[in-house]
Amino acid sequence: MSERSSVPLVAEPGDDARDDLDRARSGDDDAFRRLVEPLRGQLHAHCYRMLGSTHDADDALQDALVRAWRGLARFEGRSSFRSWLYTVATRTCLDSVERRGKRALPVDLGPSTDHAVVGDAPLSEVAWLGPYRDSGLSDGLLGPGARYEQREAVELAFVAALQHLPGNQRAALLLFDVLGFSAAEIAAIMDTTTTSVNSALARARKVVAAKAPSVTQQQTLRKIDDARIREVVHGFCTALERGDTDALVALLTQDVTWSMPPMPHWYRGLPAVTDFAVRVPLTGCGSWRHLVTSANAQPAVGCYLWNDDAGAHQAWSINVLALRGDRIAEITSFVGAEHFRVFELPDSLP
Template sequence: MSEVLPPSAELDRARAGDDDAFTRLVEPLRRELHAHCYRMLGSAHDADDALQDALLRAWRGLARFEGRGSLRSWLYSVATRTCLDVVEHRGRRALPVDLGPSSDRVVVGDAALTGVAWLGPYPDTGLDGPGARYEQREAVELAFVAALQHLPGNQRAALVLFEVLGFPVAEIAGIMGTSTTSVNSALARARRIVAEKVPPATQQRTLRMMDDVRLREVVEGFATALARGDADALVALLTEDVTWSMPPLPAWYAGRSAVMGFVTAVPFRCGSWRHLTTVANAQPAVACYLAGDGTGPYAAWSVNVLTLHDGLIAGVTSFQGAEHFRRFGLPDSLPPDG
């Protein structure tokens, strides 16, 4: 059995060049650091790269960690600076609703818009943890992460560090290499923009107010209605002002009538559907598989993240692409019926 060392002894070993000791120190923090990078960057793939880079920087600069604060805080500072470097050199990530008005007609055969860095979904595992005004799970909800993408890097970092992680303003100033006055100014501007774009009721609050039976009815009802092509069953689950978007496709639809026009013209006519339920961005989600010939096998098509309001579906964000399924641990295909 390997020796279990106190954190201070592990830190001494890591500083002496023991990379296994460093791995043991950071492993309990890896998941929350990855979520932090996702909030900053809006992409699980970019979060992978940023976290790997941040941990490499931390390993190489471990001698500079003097132990005055916690290792966790120091690693967050390294990860934040790494993400700020990424933000500086890349455009913000977007959803279709960020690019223009909703479509007033059904777009059939819409082509993927490849020149846009799209916001991506996030697996809902290991997100519970310490928080300040925003709970950790609330801080990966689609609306919040999408709103963060509208902020410059310094405002994004200040808001996440202060509101989500509870860092004091003076410490944030040190992380960002600026003054407390600048941090407070960045926080004020960031709060105004986020307040304009994020609904007052978070999805976590909405879900807590829903009966578990009703939640299952809505999620399973959505999936079953798609699979059966049942327009009446689907429309009964939608709010009047529901939206539906499908990154990387630029067209999106707003309002029950427009959404149902799209659904009956496109998904209902694509072939045969099967589904698996999952959770993404701390919200209910349905992974849809399509067999174009109606027999199978069923290929991974989209991870549909549902936004709920008053017991109904107020938004569907269909993230298309098999690459999303692998990150959620979902199979690339499902077998044919029968």
């Protein structure tokens, strides 16, 4: 939860917006796009929090906007246009949750592994949580009642914790604690009662408190000098490229974890993580190159592995780092070239 207050990002519509709404109701799609554009990034982030996948968020947002456009003539203005859009987007996401279920990380599947599993094979039948490109997020709160900042609310641990909630609890928590809607507004959005909303909120908060760290990455990162953060990220990249075990270990906490969805095995603790690092990325894979990025409002690295057939370093994984103090406490390596396209990173490096 944020310790910092911010100016809400929600403003009352001006005359131009009201004019655009009238035009959009009359079938002006350009006016509709102007209404939606200021909210598009927030809506997409909401869909990602609900669904745990950028691809699913893309589809859900597109579906929601089509539904909104087709149903705009029925929008009577009893709520704000923003509230109505979030109603459509939330219900679209709930439909998707019902069809597809929740997404997971390796830690959700079973206990950690003590020693490196060489040649670990992807587990394709699991719907895996994916990373989120956070470049469009600001640092402010989304509404006057919001408890989480935008960037806190896309952190990997928080989104992973949300996946342990049923759809209605997930929606209630996000609408109340992230977006700042009231219980009465959420009851209208979800077509239920305020009593049901408050009950869902209480259950959801209990689960998230147990699953997500009490200190967010934003709180941690604000306490670390930016130069030190860059030093840690650069040190991680350099250690992998040089195969330098000692340099890598010096950056890690004693209880560090390393997971690699869609690979099912994961590692906890310095001995297990060191064994994996030595036997797989540091000595068993070949030459690495890296590009620094950001994912889920956390430091991240795009890792490229040498491919003889291509004669280049090919996109391999987006590594999202979680820090504690000024050391790395979690490494989540999202393996797959498809993630690089989301981050607009190149498919290969020399």
